[in-house]
Amino acid sequence: MTSSGFATRPDLFxxxxxxxxxxxxxxxxxxxHLDPGPQRVLDVAGGNGVEALRLAARGHEVTVLDPAGAMLHRAIETADALDMADLLHVVQAGALDAPEVFAGHEFDxxxxxxxxxxxxEPGEMLGAVIAPLRxxxxxxxxxxxxxxxxxxxxxxERDPAQAVRALSREASVGELVxxxxxLGVEEVVRYGVRCVSDLLPNVDTDPVFLEDLERLELAMADRMPQLLTARFFHLVARR
Structure with missing residues (x-):
């Protein structure tokens, strides 16, 4: 199934x-950043598999690691509905268990x-999830x-006092890098996800507006300074 085919089934999520x-x-x-050809992907705490299935739709073999059996069951059901069961695997375990669970396995x-x-302890968690990465x-x-x-x-929120208090919080991205x-992970590239959408008074559900908003967000994702204040930080790096 192609990624475009995946997009035609919004009812599944x-x-x-x-x-x-x-x-x-x-x-x-x-x-x-993905290398050409099918990749072996591990989605840590991947829950119901929404991200895993987007990648599986592109031909990648994805394993979802999550402690919640109900969420993994949902991922399996959706993979079956999308005819992608052969590309999606699930393992019920916590993220800290990754080194033991995947001992001898290497993911791309x-x-x-x-x-x-x-x-x-984010450092401890990072060490665990990186262990299976080649x-x-x-x-x-x-x-x-x-x-x-x-x-x-x-x-x-129209709450300047809260904004001042928020200014005093230390950002964690630099420490994370x-x-x-x-841990030996370098070549870190930072992106922003949802640079402006969460600041809108409301998000219009008009399809044309949403398409334009998506194009804007995709264009801003790697633009300075917009990416620095996006709703989410996104780091992509090589080991």
Missing amino acids: QQLPLERLRYTVTEANLLR VVLCHNLLHFVD TGGLLSVLGPNADFDPMHAALR AQLAE
């Missing part, structure tokens, strides 16, 4: 426009999206960007 936009921009950023790509901000393989890390919060508080370097 009930997503709001901003959710779809996040997946679209993140995938586009990653595709700039590892996704670590929306995970690190939930753990107390030398020269690609790592994709996505997370909420603290530098977005002051703008959101001022423009969307340093941790990656210590």
